[in-house]
Amino acid sequence: MNFIQVQDLLENYKSAIYEKDVERFVSAYGADIHVYDCWDNWECKGIPAWKENAKVWFDGLNAEGVSLKVDFADLEIQEGSDLAFAHGAVTFAAYNQSGEKLRQITNRFTFGLRKEQGSWIIIHEHSSLPISMENGKGLFDLR
Helix, strand or coil, rough: CCCCCHHHHHHHHHHHHHHCCHHHEEEEEEEEEEEECCCCCCCCCCCHHHHHHHHHHHHHHHCCEEEEEEEEEEEEEEEEECCCCCCCCCCCEECCCCCEEEEEEEEEEEEEEEEECCCEEEEEEEEEEEEECCCCCCCCCCC
16 A cells, blocks of 8 residues: 555554454554554564454454444644654544444554655554553553
8 A cells, every 4th residue: 555645544544443454454564563552562573473463453353243443633743754753642442233332442652654665654653551650550541
């Protein structure tokens, strides 16, 4: 895929997750992707590992009969000629097949992007949650 604008890449991110399309999802990432995620692993390096994470994620959603609608808020994009970054809040809202909203979480995120052959790709992704000082657990419901 060709992502001329960073916003094109973000729209692909949203629709690939909603459609649970692993190939389209990872098409927005560089081969050398380095991810710091909120779930399970401290980090993930490279497309093969990131693709496997996405497959497990999407397979779990399919098994549960859930689709995720993704929404970005407080989005800031800084775009140079060959490097860019985007940051803000991303909400993942889970819906069942009847369209009933089951749950949602909001993470903070940052994407570091590089332009390759005229297309933006994500080379670094970092998602986080604030942590409760009382119990050390992530705070999922601040938004």
